[in-house]
Amino acid sequence: xxxxxxxxxxxxxxxxxxxxxxxxxxxxxxxxxxxxxxxxxxxxxxxxxxxxxxxxxxxxxxxxxxxxxxxxxxxxxxxxxxxxxxxxxxxxxxxxxxxxxxxxxxxxxxx
Amino acid sequence: xxxxxxxxxxxxxxxxxxxxxxxxxxxxxxxxxxxxxxxxxxxxxxxxxxxxxxxxxxxxxxxxxxxxxxxxxxxxxxxxxxxxxxxxxxxxxxxxxxxxxxxxxxxxxxxxxxxxxxxx
Numbered sequence: 754x755x756x757x758x759x760x761x762x763x764x765x766x767x768x769x770x771x772x773x774x775x776x777x778x779x780x781x782x783x784x785x786x787x788x789x790x791x792x793x794x795x796x797x798x799x800x801x802x803x804x805x806x807x808x809x810x811x812x813x814x815x816x817x818x819x820x821x822x823x824x825x826x827x828x829x830x831x832x833x834x835x836x837x838x839x840x841x842x843x844x845x846x847x848x849x850x851x852x853x854x855x856x857x858x859x860x861x862x863x864x
Numbered sequence: 865x866x867x868x869x870x871x872x873x874x875x876x877x878x879x880x881x882x883x884x885x886x887x888x889x890x891x892x893x894x895x896x897x898x899x900x901x902x903x904x905x906x907x908x909x910x911x912x913x914x915x916x917x918x919x920x921x922x923x924x925x926x927x928x929x930x931x932x933x934x935x936x937x938x939x940x941x942x943x944x945x946x947x948x949x950x951x952x953x954x955x956x957x958x959x960x961x962x963x964x965x966x967x968x969x970x971x972x973x974x975x976x977x978x979x980x981x982x983x984x
Contacts, residue, residue: 784968788968790968790969790970792969792970792971794909794971801959801974801975801976801977802909802959802974803974804971804972804973804974807970807972813972843908845908845909847909847969847971848969849963849968849969849970849971850968850969852923853911853923853925853926854899854911854914854969854971855911856908856909856910856911857908858908859908859909
């Protein structure tokens with residue numbers, strides 16, 4: 754099974770400052786045709802998860818452009834260029850390439 | 865607008881059964897793979913099960929294999945999860961998640977979740 758490892762698990766940030774979360778997979782998430790099913794999810798307090806980024810670097814509709822995703826193979830990063838108060842919550846990376854799909858442990862972003 | 869609305873959660877004794885439902889709207893339900901993901905209280909996300917767009921392929925996490933059954937009714941645009949032989953460790957919020965048009969995990973829309981509590 755593919756293990757997803759996030760760091761850090763806790764991320765204290767200052768409003769207006771950048772933030773970065775790392776995610777590593779135990780094996781490559783790249784399919785033979787180049788597609789890579791690495792998503793980033795945001796879970797605000799008391800809410801269900803919401804997808805922010807799909808296939809490594811594509812922002813979902815309505816997601817502010819301060820969020821960006823990058824990486825390849827087994828190493829991926831979510832960046833927030835300037836943290837806002839509404840960004841508080843837990844962020845998960847997840848892979849949808851290999852069965853069984855799997856999630857990172859979650860990174861708690863706090864102001 | 866895509867909507868996924870789960871129901872059927874509640875308190876059940878160990879060894880008991882529950883059936884969760886997920887009512888889907890705003891998209892062509894019969895074209896999409898669908899999934900169940902759970903989240904134990906205060907913990908992270910755990911994958912449970914998936915079903916193909918036509919219902920012919922179902923797969924389960926090892927932790928629920930043989931106890932849970934995923935199914936769908938495309939006429940009613942509804943996804944189900946039949947949970948039998950429930951254990952305390954099955955206590956979690958259960959989310960219905962829309963997959964993609966392929967076998968791979970897109971996970972673009974999530975329901976609000978339904979809480980299952982297994983306790984005597």
